[in-house]
Amino acid sequence: YDINAAWQTGSEGNRNHRAFAGVAELGYTWESRWRPRLSSQYVYATGDAEPDDSRSGRFERLFGFQRPFSASDYIQWENLRAPKLRLELSPSRSVRVDAGWSRYELDSATDRWNAAGLRDPAGQSGRSIGTEVDARVRFPVGGHVVATIGYAWFSPGGFTTATSGRDVDSNFLYVEAYLNAFR
Numbered sequence: 001y002d003i004n005a006a007w008q009t010g011s012e013g014n015r016n017h018r019a020f021a022g023v024a025e026l027g028y029t030w031e032s033r034w035r036p037r038l039s040s041q042y043v044y045a046t047g048d049a050e051p052d053d054s055r056s057g058r059f060e061r062l063f064g065f066q067r068p069f070s071a072s073d074y075i076q077w078e079n080l081r082a083p084k085l086r087l088e089l090s091p092s093r094s095v096r097v098d099a100g101w102s103r104y105e106l107d108s109a110t111d112r113w114n115a116a117g118l119r120d121p122a123g124q125s126g127r128s129i130g131t132e133v134d135a136r137v138r139f140p141v142g143g144h145v146v147a148t149i150g151y152a153w154f155s156p157g158g159f160t161t162a163t164s165g166r167d168v169d170s171n172f173l174y175v176e177a178y179l180n181a182f183r
Contacts, residue, residue, distance in 0.1 A: 001026050012056045019059035021045035021077055027086075037088040043069055047079030047108030051121070058111055070102070071134035071152035072172040074115050081105040081127075096138045104129035106159060118163040128157025141177070148176040 005022040027039025048058035061077045069075045069082065086100040106113060109123035136150030152172040161167045 006059070006062065008059060015054055015056040017056040019046045019057055021059040035088075035090045037086075039086045039088075041082075041084040041086070043077070043080060043082040043084065045078050045080045045107065047106060047111035049108045049110060051111065057108070070104075070132060071100075071136070071150060072132060072154050072170065074132070074154060075102075075104055075129070076115050078114060079107050079111045081107050094140045097136070099135040100133070102132045102134075104132065104157070109159070113159070113163075116160065116164070118160065120159065120163050125162035126158040128159050130157040130160050131155045144180045146178045146180060148174075148178070150174050150176070 002025045003022070004024075006020070008017060008019040010017045021044060023041065023043050025039055025041040027037055029035055029037040045059040045061075046057050048056055059078050069077055069080075075082065082102055082104050084100055084102045086098060088096065088098040090096050105127040106129060107127075109125070109127050110119075110121055112119040113129055132152055132154045134150065134152040136148055138146060138148045141147045150173070154170045154172070156164070156167060156169070
């Protein structure tokens with residue numbers, strides 16, 4: 001299990017800023033040849049319910065890298081509710097395979113989905129950003145180089161379709177290489 005929480009307080013211009021975010025994960029790894037691990041995770045970050053009042057409630061992401069929240073990088077740690085399921089396997093000591101399912105919703109229907117630049121100030125478009133299914137394989141390609149081949153499929157939800165005027169799935173195929181200084 002793993003639990004992380006972050007609070008933000010201060011001011012944003014003339015607005016008082018109070019925001020919260022958290023991630024909770026529960027998983028189990030079986031002691032067998034491929035070491036299967038099944039985990040579930042819930043990601044949460046407050047949104048700003050009333051952008052024109054004297055309070056700012058949107059959690060502002062702390063760092064630029066967002067891959068843990070979305071393989072396609074569509075999702076940032078702000079104005080978010082996201083349950084996730086993940087299955088991980090290690091068919092050998094050096095090869096790792098994992099796949100996941102995620103459902104993304106806005107915390108506040110009147111706040112933005114920042115990565116897409118979409119917002120419904122009236123809150124009539126619902127909260128559903130969409131669903132993502134992803135998979136990846138990591139394996140060594142040399143003494144200090146590890147490669148990753150991954151794929152993510154994203155299907156837009158009601159909020160995304162209503163505010164963008166589009167109902168088109170996206171497919172994201174990627175290849176990465178990492179150089180490890182130590183083995």
